[in-house]
Amino acid sequence: MRLPTIASALLAFFCLVAVAQAAVIHDFRVELRDEKPYGAATVHLTEKTFDTTGAVPPATLSGTAWLPKGISIRAQFLKKPYVCNLRKLNETKNPSVCRRARIGTGRALIDIRPLLAEPFPVNLQIFLAKATAKGAVASYAVFGVPDQRAPLVRNTPGIRDARALVIGTIFDDPTPDGLYGYRMEDPFTQIGIRFGVAEAEATLPGLTITKRVRTCARPQGRRSGSRCRKTKSKIKRIFWVTAPDCPASRKLSWKADLRLEGGISLSTVRETPCPRFAL
Numbered sequence: 400m401r402l403p404t405i406a407s408a409l410l411a412f413f414c415l416v417a418v419a420q421a422a423v424i425h426d427f428r429v430e431l432r433d434e435k436p437y438g439a440a441t442v443h444l445t446e447k448t449f450d451t452t453g454a455v456p457p458a459t460l461s462g463t464a465w466l467p468k469g470i471s472i473r474a475q476f477l478k479k480p481y482v483c484n485l486r487k488l489n490e491t492k493n494p495s496v497c498r499r500a501r502i503g504t505g506r507a508l509i510d511i512r513p514l515l516a517e518p519f520p521v522n523l524q525i526f527l528a529k530a531t532a533k534g535a536v537a538s539y540a541v542f543g544v545p546d547q548r549a550p551l552v553r554n555t556p557g558i559r560d561a562r563a564l565v566i567g568t569i570f571d572d573p574t575p576d577g578l579y580g581y582r583m584e585d586p587f588t589q590i591g592i593r594f595g596v597a598e599a600e601a602t603l604p605g606l607t608i609t610k611r612v613r614t615c616a617r618p619q620g621r622r623s624g625s626r627c628r629k630t631k632s633k634i635k636r637i638f639w640v641t642a643p644d645c646p647a648s649r650k651l652s653w654k655a656d657l658r659l660e661g662g663i664s665l666s667t668v669r670e671t672p673c674p675r676f677a678l
Contacts, residue, residue, distance in 0.1 A: 423456050424449055427655040427667040433604070434674045439638040442603040444505075448596060448657065448665075455512045457660040458593035465579035465654035469644030469677075471571070472537055476527065476639045481606055483526035483540055485566060492562040494542050500526045502639070505601030507543070511594045518597045519558060520546040525601065527639070528566070535568040536581070578652045593660070606639035645673035 430443040450456045475481075483497035494501075505523040512518070521543040528538040543563040545552040552558050565585065572582040612635045615627035643651055650670040657665045 422451050423659065423663055423665065424451060425655070425657050425665040425667050427653075427669060429653045429669050429671050431671050431674055434676065435636075435638075436676055437636045437638060438642045438676050439605065439607060439636070440674050440676075441605070442503075444599070444601045444603070446596070446599050446655070448598075455510065456595050456597075457663055459595045460658045460660060462585040462658075463656040464583040464585070465574070465656075466581040466583065467643040467651040467653065468573060468577060468580040469642060470581055471641045472527075472569070473637065473639060473641065475608065475637070476606055477529060477537055481527060481639070482537075483528045485528050485531070485538075485540055485564075488526070488540060488542065489564055492564075494524045494526075497526045497540070500528065500606075502527050502539070502605050503601050503603030505599060506546075507596050507600075508598040509543075509594055510597045515551065515555065515558070517551060519551050519555075520549050521563070522546050523599075523601065525603065527606065530568065531566055532568045534570060536571050537569045539567050539569065539583070541565045541567070541585075578646075579654060595659075608637040608639075610635045610637070642674070642677045645677040649673050 426447040432441040480499040483500040503525040508518045510518040526540045531538045567585040616631040617629040
């Protein structure tokens with residue numbers, strides 16, 4: 400006679416265990432590609448956020464990325480034409496107005512369930528901008544356009560016609576352990592709705608200034624300041640950020656923090672080999 404009661408108790412116990420084991424996972428990865436001898440490299444980022452039970456993860460409130468110490472934006476890239484006019488971009492909703500300030504592109508899978516039945520893809524363009532917050536070194540703008548190749552986007556006018564602009568800030572905030580320098584803050588609440596990023600991928604080649612430098616190959620005389628009989632030229636390239644400091648481990652540390660609704664905080668650290676030009 401007690402078997403149904405016992406079975407119910409066991410079922411309740413297993414349900415509680417399943418709930419206790421559920422967790423929100425943030426998988427964040429970094430890769431350095433296409434390294435150049437003058438100090439350039441392309442940063443490739445991927446991330447996924449999911450609940451281990453398959454449930455909808457809590458909405459994202461903010462994100463923080465920590466860059467390896469030594470990386471800093473060169474001063475000549477914090478002025479025209481290498482910074483985006485954010486007001487013009489917001490007014491026109493046309494990313495071409497900031498094409499010379501574009502530091503990368505990407506793609507994200509945005510989750511606004513239960514408002515929509517499933518996540519939808521968004522194409523991203525990322526731009527460098529002047530600082531918009533007190534104490535910041537610079538800002539960056541992420542401009543998103545829903546991918547109309549997806550049936551859900553194409554058939555949902557409110558999503559299909561939407562354009563989103565999120566502005567993040569970059570601070571020079573070295574950590575006591577010496578691993579990190581720049582801190583990048585990404586306030587997700589700027590969009591005005593609760594949402595999460597189920598998946599994201601970004602490729603950041605950055606910016607490069609290319610100059611032709613002329614030097615004297617054959618002066619007319621030995622005196623200082625004498626005229627030059629023949630000149631030679633070479634190409635000089637300047638990358639938009641300085642090279643990171645390579646620690647003794649020969650590995651760079653990258654850190655990503657997320658703050659979700661419900662008081663959930665996630666922190667992920669990844670390491671990459673130092674680029675050859677930083678060794």
